[in-house]
Amino acid sequence: MPPHSLALLGFCLLFAATSWAQESPEDTQNATADEAETSTSSERPLLPERSVSEAHTLEQRLDKREQQMLQAGTDTFLALWLPANVGEPSGAVILLPGDVENADGAAAIGPLRRKLPDAGWHSLSLTLPDPDGDPLPLRQASAATAAPPGDTATTESTPAAESPPEATVDEAAQAADSGTISPEQRRQAHVERVLARIDAAIAFASQQQQAREIVLLGHGSGAYWAARYLSERQPDNVQNLLMVAAELPAGFAPPLDEMVTQLAVATGDFFYKDQATDRAAALKRLQASKRAKLPTYIQVSMKALPGNLDIQQEQLYRRLRGWLTQHIRAAGS
Known part of the structure; x- marks a missing residue:
């Protein structure tokens, strides 16, 4: 290689080495910070609680005219409203889904809220907060x-x-x-959230819609919340309760058979007799009602039809419609 080329190469190497040596610690820190920010921004964002996600899905899927945003304390929550398909409605049925359902659940709540207007009743189906009893497994963004x-x-x-x-x-x-709030305090906070939402639903049905009669209908653990609300709050304008496949939410008390004895309302207790545990729980509720001499407690057994969900839903609707026709107790009576 010619001497002048060697000199040029040496000059370039010297210049590069000098530039690297002059790079400041601040530049290095900025680069590290940029890398950390990029890494953080690529992390998966936190998910909202299940009930909030499902409510957003319902808002996008259902007719806006069915949607009512109700206020319960600091909570704003979705309720689904359908007016009765008659000139003189009998009243309003407020539907409470179970822990694994939403306000339009396919198992019972969704079909009932759509069919009850044909029987002359407004329907108002609620979104309830996620259960807050025993600790739940952490949910992830992708199954x-x-x-x-x-x-x-x-x-x-x-x-x-x-x-x-x-x-x-x-x-x-x-x-x-978890370090400052006990599990019992968390459960009590959840109770207050649920009962506040039922309060808001009753106010909407009675004050804004002028419903003549109001019925609480709970499915699964929703039946527990409906019964607990009536036993604790004892509102004058709600004298009827319908429980369907009632369940006790994990971590909560008292059990339903104890709560039944405190109900001074007309109660229809509908259960599926196919499962031994369901039959045993229903028997305890029936025996408790007899000991308390409750003349307006009526229990109805049904056969589950898992192979034909449409027929099972129609069976449930017809049984409930019959109860509403024959056993409704007017408020104030």
Whole structure:
């Protein structure tokens, strides 16, 4: 290589080495910060609680005229309203879904809210907050990446592990509060949220829609919340309760057979007799009603038809419609 080329190459190497040596620590820190920010922004965002996500889905899917945004304390929640298809409505049925359902659940709540208007009743189906009793497994953004149940389950006696990025906002808040708020306090807060939503629904039906009679109808754990509301609040304008496949939410008390004895309303208790545990629980409620000498407590057994859901739903609707025709108790009577 010619001498002048060697000199030029040496000059270039010297200049590059000098530039690298003069790079400031601040530049290095900025680069590291940029990398960290990029990494953080690529993390999966926290998911809202299940009931909020499902409410947003219903808002996008259903007719806007059915949607009512009600206020319960600081909570704004979705309710689904359908007016009765008659000139003189009998009243309003407020439907409470179970923990695994939403305000338009296919198992019972959705079909009933659409069919009851044909029987002369307004229907108002509520969105309830996620259950807050026993700790729940952490939900993840994708079912394909869900961790095994053993990795996420917690108990009240064992502190929950640090919530991963996939944890819901509500569950992360519970983990953060676990050092200062007891499980019993969390459960009581959930009770107040649910009862406040029922209060708001009754106010909407009676004050804004001038419903002549109001009936609470709960499915699954929703039946527990309807019964608990009536036993604790004892509103003058609600004298009728319908329970369908009633269940006790995990971690809550008292059991339904104890609560039944405190109900001073006309009650229709509909249950499916195919499962031994359901039959046993229904028998306890019936025996409790007899000991308390409740003349307006009526229990109806039905046969589950899992192979034909449409027929099962129609059977339930006809039984409920018959009860509403024969056993309704007017408010103030």
